[in-house]
Amino acid sequence: MRRRVIAGNWKMYKTIADTRAFFAAFSPMVADANYCDIVVAPPFPSIAAAVESTRNTKISIAGQNVYWEKEGAFTGEVSPAMLKQAGCRYVIIGHSERRQIFGETDEMVAKKTKAALAAGLTPIVCVGETLAEREAGHTERVCEAQLSNGPGALTAEEFSRILMAYEPVWAIGTGRTATPEIAAASHRYLRQCVARRFSPELAATLRILYGGSVKPDNIQGLMAQEELDGALVGGASLDAKSFASIVSGAM
Ligand code: PEP
Numbered sequence: 539m540r541r542r543v544i545a546g547n548w549k550m551y552k553t554i555a556d557t558r559a560f561f562a563a564f565s566p567m568v569a570d571a572n573y574c575d576i577v578v579a580p581p582f583p584s585i586a587a588a589v590e591s592t593r594n595t596k597i598s599i600a601g602q603n604v605y606w607e608k609e610g611a612f613t614g615e616v617s618p619a620m621l622k623q624a625g626c627r628y629v630i631i632g633h634s635e636r637r638q639i640f641g642e643t644d645e646m647v648a649k650k651t652k653a654a655l656a657a658g659l660t661p662i663v664c665v666g667e668t669l670a671e672r673e674a675g676h677t678e679r680v681c682e683a684q685l686s687n688g689p690g691a692l693t694a695e696e697f698s699r700i701l702m703a704y705e706p707v708w709a710i711g712t713g714r715t716a717t718p719e720i721a722a723a724s725h726r727y728l729r730q731c732v733a734r735r736f737s738p739e740l741a742a743t744l745r746i747l748y749g750g751s752v753k754p755d756n757i758q759g760l761m762a763q764e765e766l767d768g769a770l771v772g773g774a775s776l777d778a779k780s781f782a783s784i785v786s787g788a789m
Contacts, residue, residue: 704721
C-alpha cells in the first residue's frame with residue numbers, strides 16, 4: 539500500500555507574514571490527518587517561517603527548486619544542503635514552469651535530482667506533456683523521454699527514494715483538470731516505463747502524484763483511482779481551508 543502525499547506548491551506567492559498566517563489556520567485543520575503525508579513548498583524567503591510554524595506538526599516543507607552544485611558563483615541559486623539546513627525535507631524538481639520559463643532540461647533535472655538525494659532531500663520530480671503534445675498523440679513519448687532522461691539516470695537505489703508528479707501542462711493553472719481516467723492512464727504508463735527501466739518492484743512502490751487544477755471538488759474523484767498516490771496542488775494550496783479540504787479528500 540503506497541502512502542498518499544498531498545503537496546502544495548505556492549509558486550511565487552506568500553510573504554513571511556502570509557506564511558505564518560496560513561499555518562496558524564491550516565495546521566489545526568489537518569492535525570488529525572494521519573493517513574497521508576502533507577508537504578508545502580513556499581518561496582525561498584518564506585521557508586524559515588514555514589519550518590518554524592510547522593515545527594510541532596506532521597507537515598513537511600519543500601523547496602520549489604534547487605541547483606546541483608554545493609556552492610560557488612551561481613547567482614540566484616540555492617544548493618541542496620542549504621535547503622536541508624533550512625529545514626526542508628522535500629524539493630520539487632522539473633516543474634513545467636521551470637522547464638518552460640527557465641529552460642530547464644531533462645539533463646538538468648537529472649543532475650538536480652541526484653544532488654538533492656545526496657543531501658538527504660526527497661525530490662518530487664515532475665513530468666507532463668503540453669496540450670500540443672497531447673493533441674499530436676505524443677503524451678506517452680514525452681512522459682517516457684522526461685522520465686528516462688531525467689530520473690531514469692539515477693541508480694535503482696536512488697530512484698527508490700524519489701516521488702514523481704504527473705502534471706499535464708494543459709491542466710496547470712487552467713482550471714482544466716485531467717479526468718481521473720486520463721490521469722490514471724498516464725500514471726499507469728509511467729509505472730510501466732519504470733518497470734522496464736528499473737524493476738517491477740520499484741514501479742510498484744513508486745508514489746506518483748497527480749497535479750493540474752486539483753481542487754476540493756475534484757480530489758475525491760481523482761483519489762478514487764488507485765494509480766494516483768496523491769496530488770501536487772498549486773492555486774488551491776494557497777488558501778488554508780481549500781488545501782485542508784483537499785487533504786481530507788485524500789483520506
Ligand atoms: C502546480 O503548480 O504544480 C499546479 C498543479 O498548479 P494548479 O494546481 O494551480 O494547476
